Amino acid sequence: MYPVLFHIGDWPIHSFGVMLSLGILSGLLVSCYVAKRQGRYLAEVVDLAFYAIVGGIIGARLWEVAFTWDYYSYNPGQIVAIWNGGLSVQGAVLGGLLAVVWYSRRNSIPFWPMADTLAPGLLMGQAVGRMGCFLNGCCFGIPHSFGVAYPVGSDANFIFGSQKLFPAVLFEAGWDILVLALLLKIFTKKPFDGFIALSYFILYSVGRFTIEFWRGDSLRTIMDFKVAQLTSIITIIVSVALMVYLANASKGHRDQQC
Template identity: 65%
Template sequence: MHQILFYIGDFPLRSFGVMLSLGIMAGLIVSLMVAKGQRRYYEEVMDLAFYAILGGLVGARVWEVMFSWDYYSQHLIEIPAIWQGGISVQGSIIGGLLAVIWYCQKNNIAVWAMMDTLAPGVLVGQAIGRIGCFLNGCCYGLPNEHLGIVYPEGTDAYFAFGSQPLFPAVLFEAAWDLVSLGILLIFFKRRPFDGFIALSYFVLYSVGRFTLEFWRGDSLRTIMNLKAAQASSVITILVALALMYYLYQQKNALRDKRNLKG
């Protein structure tokens, strides 16, 4: 576990930044492969990538700063230092989603179909990015003697719990991302309507995140003793399921209308 891989002169090459970059590139490659397999949206994914990545990074940092304002209000100069860690996956999803919706509306592209194309790549990017969180020593878990890992001095985890073995929550989240990816790919060609894959992604990710938050040691608690990420996960699941029902009903209504005309 190394926060800094090596130096180029006086410039430190941080493991978090490297894994974040690799995750973005791998995610883009996977989304392009999905688009190529569908024979649609290949060029659009290439064009959209810049806006989605930018929106995701901005959203990830804004979310993190917002929920850690007690710290960042005293360290304003560190707010742009995204390469040092301190980003939120949920914030990145919101920021990237807004960028995708904006781009699709601007270019008259079906939003749900595009989101289905991007969802597998997002999971790949998240999984690799979570490895960067682990190497950085952030997003750590609670003390656990059986599955715990001792983080080195200088990490956020060590600052919070010292040399106690901590549950590697982010590694389990990365594994869940890959399991979710496999599930989405199995159903991709048999999806009942556009948007099914994207909404399934939101449900699967949120279920995993809600569960793993019970073992996270760095999260804020909100209402009913739940953590902020758990509360937002519950909301995400409910909204995604409601949209699934709406899109399914909409497709059936359109099919019935066509049958009547026929």
């Protein structure tokens, strides 16, 4: 792993920070592409980016700190050290989502069409960001014959030694790219506003729930499930319910027009 890519003088350039920045940039470019392609919301996407990024980073860190408070309560100085990793994807999505809701209401923009526009970019950002997790040596998997050995000094090596560990985050990045390709392909054929965003929530959560079985660093909770798995289940249920509601609402609106 390469937690530090290089130094500029005495200043270390962390791989996680570099990939996080590239993830944000690539995600913004994808969302701008989608907005331009559909002929609306391009200026709004650019304007919203700052708020969504800030909300996402704050949400990602708060989520991580909340669920690993045993560590951060004794190391409060590490709470702001996001360059060392420790940003939850699910927390980032929640924080960014709240920022989008706030921005949409503040500027009288329909929420679901905007969410559809942003969802593909979010997937791109997640995929690139997961590469940063891999380089940083965090979010490691369980011992597996198909895997990579983490260097001495890493958390993975401290827990599992020199065993090969399943590269869970790389598979998650690959899943993100596959879902991104699917959503871009069906974007112009979506049956109602919100379909793309809710499809993202469902498909990402299915992948995350599955990959968590091969994660070696996740917190466990009731019935031996992991926090991310329970969150994924809740997300899927809520998203399916919203999809049914929006589909019926869209059908009712079309019937009224007829």
